[in-house]
Amino acid sequence: DAGVIQSPRHEVTEMGQEVTLRCKPISGHNSLFWYRQTMMRGLELLIYFNNNVPIDDSGMPEDRFSAKMPNASFSTLKIQPSEPRDSAVYFCASSPRDRGMSKNIQYFGAGTRLSVL
Amino acid sequence: GENVEQHPSTLSVQEGDSAVIKCTYSDSASNYFPWYKQELGKGPQLIIDIRSNVGEKKDQRIAVTLNKTAKHFSLHITETQPEDSAVYFCAASIGAGGTSYGKLTFGQGTILTVHP
Numbered sequence: 001d002a003g004v005i006q007s008p009r010h011e012v013t014e015m016g017q018e019v020t021l022r023c024k025p026i027s028g029h030n031s032l033f034w035y036r037q038t039m040m041r042g043l044e045l046l047i048y049f050n051n052n053v054p055i056d057d058s059g060m061p062e063d064r065f066s067a068k069m070p071n072a073s074f075s076t077l078k079i080q081p082s083e084p085r086d087s088a089v090y091f092c093a094s095s096p097r098d099r100g101m102s103k104n105i106q107y108f109g110a111g112t113r114l115s116v117l
Numbered sequence: 118g119e120n121v122e123q124h125p126s127t128l129s130v131q132e133g134d135s136a137v138i139k140c141t142y143s144d145s146a147s148n149y150f151p152w153y154k155q156e157l158g159k160g161p162q163l164i165i166d167i168r169s170n171v172g173e174k175k176d177q178r179i180a181v182t183l184n185k186t187a188k189h190f191s192l193h194i195t196e197t198q199p200e201d202s203a204v205y206f207c208a209a210s211i212g213a214g215g216t217s218y219g220k221l222t223f224g225q226g227t228i229l230t231v232h233p
Contacts, residue, residue, distance in 0.1 A: 042224075045221070106221065107163075
């Protein structure tokens with residue numbers, strides 16, 4: 001399995017531009033998570049999807065951020081308009097959530113390093 | 118909500134020594150505690166996990182211990198090697214089931230450096 005695939009790996013953009021980050025989860029996984037990682041705040045959960053439905057978006061910082069999961073094999077995180085404080089590494093993770101095991105191992109992608117100038 | 122504190126923030130050891138990283142959590146309902154290793158330029162990868170009905174778990178050179186009463190858990194790496202150098206994250210979760218989806222709350226991370 002190729003694992004969780006994120007694109008692009010690096011993105012440099014100017015303030016005010018729209019940014020779209022992409023994620024392909026591991027085939028068969030029904031849970032998907034978007035995280036943001038910064039030195040100051042560490043790893044923060046932005047949004048969680050289960051079976052393509054957003055379940056918890058309480059971590060989305062503001063209305064400029066939106067996420068979609070149109071099907072089981074693709075998700076996007078969009079920032080519009082982008083600001084310098086959005087600069088961070090954004091990770092996507094997927095999980096074969098199994099209620100019976102009472103745990104969900106999350107498999108992370110390599111991340112997208114976003115720089116907003 | 119859950120709060121996870123991790124210490125130390127940096128740890129430097131000589132090759133062959135042991136390394137210990139400690140975490141505390143606030144929500145007594147948490148019952149699943151994974152540890153992730155993040156190498157430079159990569160995403161976090163699970164290295165070991167423990168559930169609340171177990172006090173200790175070992176996998177070769179790494180082990181995790183859990184004290185539910187005190188609400189803390191620790192990662193132990195023995196016979197450290199330079200390739201163990203990375204950032205390590207602990208996390209806590211109310212395991213998936215019922216109304217919980219197993220949200221992970223991460224600690225702030227520990228930068229481990231193993232000197233040859």
